[in-house]
Amino acid sequence: MCRIFGRLGEGPATRVDRTDLARVAARQRHGGPDRQSVLAGDGWALGCNRLAVTDPGGGDQPYRLGHAFEDGILVVFNGEIYNHAELRRRLLTRGHRLPDRCDGSVLPALYAEYGPAFVEQLDGMYAVAVLDLRAAEPELLIATDPLGMKPVYYHLGADGLEFASELPALLAFPAVRRERWEPGLDRYLRYRTPLGERTLYRHVRVLPPAAVARYSVSGGLRISRREAPAEAGADAAVGAGVGGGFGSAAGFGAGFGAGLARGDRDEAGAGRDTLAALHHEVGRLARADVPVAVVASGGLDSGLVTALAAQHLPDLHTFTLVHPGHWPGDERRYAAEVARYCGAVHHEVELDPADLPDLLPRTVAHLGQPNADPITASTHALFAEVRAAGFTVALTGDGADELFGGYDRIRTAVATPPGRPWAGAYLEEVAAVPTALRERLYTAEYRAELRAESGTGSGTEPGAEEPALREEPDRMAAIWRFETGLRMPAYHLRRVDHLSMASAVEVRLPYLQPAVHGLAHRLPGHLKVSGGRVKKPLYAAARGLVPDSVLRRPKQPFTLPVTAMLAPGQPLAAFARDILAPDRVRRDGRLRAERVTALLDRKAGVPEDTAARAVWALLVHQLWADGESARH
Structure with missing residues (x-):
C-alpha cells in the first residue's frame, strides 16, 4: 500500500523541479512513511511513498523492467494484488526475473507480457501507473481497480498530465490549476460529496472505477472503462461450503452456478452462499506480512467479519470508537459483546467531543475536499489509534449496506407501491441538505449561476452531467447502479482510503472482494430486501456466529451523534x-x-x-x- 504521483508532458512545465516533487511527496507521506522514492527524466517524473505491507524488506519503487530505466518500463503502484503469488509463478515460467516477493514487483513483467490488458490479470485493490519508455514517444498508463477502492486524482493541462493519490498532493504540482468548480457546492450539498469523476476543482478529476487511462503528448488522454466485475461472468462468486480450502478467487467461484441456484430458491440458501463467499474472502485478506486487526462497530456487518477473522487470526484484536459520557446510539456494549463472543482482544478508542474543533479541520484537510458524513472525524481518530497500537492492516465491514440493501431508504423505495414515484424521495434522503432548504440558503446570484451551468430552469435541478437514479420497475437494479457504481466510490471509498492512510493503515474490505460482490450482484432483489427486512442473506449467514443481541438490535449507522x-x-x-x-x-x-x-x-x-x-x-x-x- 502506497501513495503514488507523477507527471508526463512537454513545454515550460516539463522539467518539474526536484523541490516541487519533494513538496508533492511530502503532502502524502503520512500514507507511505516507510520509504520515499522519485525518478525523473526528460518530460516525466514518477514517485512513491511506500507503506510496507507485503514483503516489507523489498518492494522498491518505481518498479522497473530493463537495465536502464531510460529505455524500459517503470511502474508505481498503490494497493494490494491478492493473486500476486500466482502471477509470479506464471511470469517465472516465462523467463522473467523478479527481484523480491512484493506484490507490485510483478507489474512491469506483467505489462511486458500483456500490454495495457495486464490489468485484466489483477485481483485486488489498486491504482497502477505505468510509464512505457520503450517507444520513441513515452506513454503513461493509469489503471484503477474495478470498484474504485484506490483513487487517483489527475489534472490535464496544456503542458501535460499530473496525477496523485491524494488531492492536496496533486495541488502541489505548480502546473495544476486550482480554480473552483462553481456548481461544486450544490453537488456537495445534494450528494454529500461530488459524485462521478468531478471534484470541487474545475480542472481536477478522479479516474472512475475500472478505468484504463492512456496519455501521450501527441495522442492526448484517452480513458476506457472495463466491464464491471459482477457482470463479467459467474466465476466471481461462490459454490462451495465454508472451510473448503479455497485458492484464488477465480478458482473459488468455479462451482458458483449450483450455489446460486440454491440461493435463488430461498433465504437460507442465499445465507449459506453468502457465508461461504465471505469466509473465503476474509481468509484471503487476513493474510499479511504485518499485524492485522478488525474495526468492529457493534453492528451486523463488522460483527460477521470479526467472527470469520477470528477463525483465521488466533490473536485477533478489534477496535471501536466511543465517546465519554452518555450519547444517543452508543454501540460500545455491542462491539464489546461481539469481541467476547469471538474471543478477540477488544480496544475502545475514545474521542472526546471537546477535541472535535481541533480534529475536524485536520480531517477535512486529509480528505482534500468536503465529505458531509460525520463519520469522517470518527474514522480519522479511530485509525490513528489502530496504528498507534501496532497494526498496519485493518479489516472492516464497509460496503455491505450498498451490496445487500442495508439502508432505510432502500427499504422505503422497495415498499413504495408500484406505479408511484420513489427516486425523488430516495435522493432527498441521500442529500446533506434537502432541496427546499438549499433553495433558501443560496443567494440569487448563485441560483442564476447554477441555472446557466446546468441549462435547466431551476438552479437546484441536476444538469446533463449529473448522475441519475432512474425510475424503473426493477428498483433494486437501479439502486445497485447508483449506490455501488456512483455513490460508493466517491462518498464512501475515498473517505475510507484517505482517512485510514492518514495514519498509515491499510484497510481491506471483504464485502467488496470478487466472491461476495459477484454473489450480491446476482442475488434477486427480494432475497436481499423484502417484507420490511434488509440484508437478509447477511442476517442468515450470521446466525450462530454473531451474538443474538446484535442480530436483534435496530440498525443504525456507525457515526457521530x-x-x-x-x-x-x-x-x-x-x-x-x-x-x-x-x-x-x-x-x-x-x-x-x-x-x-x-x-x-x-x-x-x-x-x-x-x-x-x-x-x-x-x-x-x-x-x-x-x-x-x-x-x-
Whole structure:
C-alpha cells in the first residue's frame, strides 16, 4: 500500500523541479512513511511513498523492467494484488526475473507480457501507473481497480498530465490549476460529496472505477472503462461450503452456478452462499506480512467479519470508537459483546467531543475536499489509534449496506407501491441538505449561476452531467447502479482510503472482494430486501456466529451523534457558530449569511436531525473553503 504521483508532458512545465516533487511527496507521506522514492527524466517524473505491507524488506519503487530505466518500463503502484503469488509463478515460467516477493514487483513483467490488458490479470485493490519508455514517444498508463477502492486524482493541462493519490498532493504540482468548480457546492450539498469523476476543482478529476487511462503528448488522454466485475461472468462468486480450502478467487467461484441456484430458491440458501463467499474472502485478506486487526462497530456487518477473522487470526484484536459520557446510539456494549463472543482482544478508542474543533479541520484537510458524513472525524481518530497500537492492516465491514440493501431508504423505495414515484424521495434522503432548504440558503446570484451551468430552469435541478437514479420497475437494479457504481466510490471509498492512510493503515474490505460482490450482484432483489427486512442473506449467514443481541438490535449507522453534539453548550456547537459566522459565509458569496445563522438558531432551539446534518455539512464546507483561502 502506497501513495503514488507523477507527471508526463512537454513545454515550460516539463522539467518539474526536484523541490516541487519533494513538496508533492511530502503532502502524502503520512500514507507511505516507510520509504520515499522519485525518478525523473526528460518530460516525466514518477514517485512513491511506500507503506510496507507485503514483503516489507523489498518492494522498491518505481518498479522497473530493463537495465536502464531510460529505455524500459517503470511502474508505481498503490494497493494490494491478492493473486500476486500466482502471477509470479506464471511470469517465472516465462523467463522473467523478479527481484523480491512484493506484490507490485510483478507489474512491469506483467505489462511486458500483456500490454495495457495486464490489468485484466489483477485481483485486488489498486491504482497502477505505468510509464512505457520503450517507444520513441513515452506513454503513461493509469489503471484503477474495478470498484474504485484506490483513487487517483489527475489534472490535464496544456503542458501535460499530473496525477496523485491524494488531492492536496496533486495541488502541489505548480502546473495544476486550482480554480473552483462553481456548481461544486450544490453537488456537495445534494450528494454529500461530488459524485462521478468531478471534484470541487474545475480542472481536477478522479479516474472512475475500472478505468484504463492512456496519455501521450501527441495522442492526448484517452480513458476506457472495463466491464464491471459482477457482470463479467459467474466465476466471481461462490459454490462451495465454508472451510473448503479455497485458492484464488477465480478458482473459488468455479462451482458458483449450483450455489446460486440454491440461493435463488430461498433465504437460507442465499445465507449459506453468502457465508461461504465471505469466509473465503476474509481468509484471503487476513493474510499479511504485518499485524492485522478488525474495526468492529457493534453492528451486523463488522460483527460477521470479526467472527470469520477470528477463525483465521488466533490473536485477533478489534477496535471501536466511543465517546465519554452518555450519547444517543452508543454501540460500545455491542462491539464489546461481539469481541467476547469471538474471543478477540477488544480496544475502545475514545474521542472526546471537546477535541472535535481541533480534529475536524485536520480531517477535512486529509480528505482534500468536503465529505458531509460525520463519520469522517470518527474514522480519522479511530485509525490513528489502530496504528498507534501496532497494526498496519485493518479489516472492516464497509460496503455491505450498498451490496445487500442495508439502508432505510432502500427499504422505503422497495415498499413504495408500484406505479408511484420513489427516486425523488430516495435522493432527498441521500442529500446533506434537502432541496427546499438549499433553495433558501443560496443567494440569487448563485441560483442564476447554477441555472446557466446546468441549462435547466431551476438552479437546484441536476444538469446533463449529473448522475441519475432512474425510475424503473426493477428498483433494486437501479439502486445497485447508483449506490455501488456512483455513490460508493466517491462518498464512501475515498473517505475510507484517505482517512485510514492518514495514519498509515491499510484497510481491506471483504464485502467488496470478487466472491461476495459477484454473489450480491446476482442475488434477486427480494432475497436481499423484502417484507420490511434488509440484508437478509447477511442476517442468515450470521446466525450462530454473531451474538443474538446484535442480530436483534435496530440498525443504525456507525457515526457521530451530531444532533446531540450540536446542542447548545456543546463545544461543537460553539465551533460551528464561529466557523459559520456571517462575515466568513459572505466571503464565499454563494450562501445567504442571515439564513445560515437562522439555521444555526433553529438547530439550537429544536434538536432536529435534518437541521443538524445541514449545519454539519455547511461547517465542513466552510472549513475546506477557509483552508483554500489560507493556501492562496
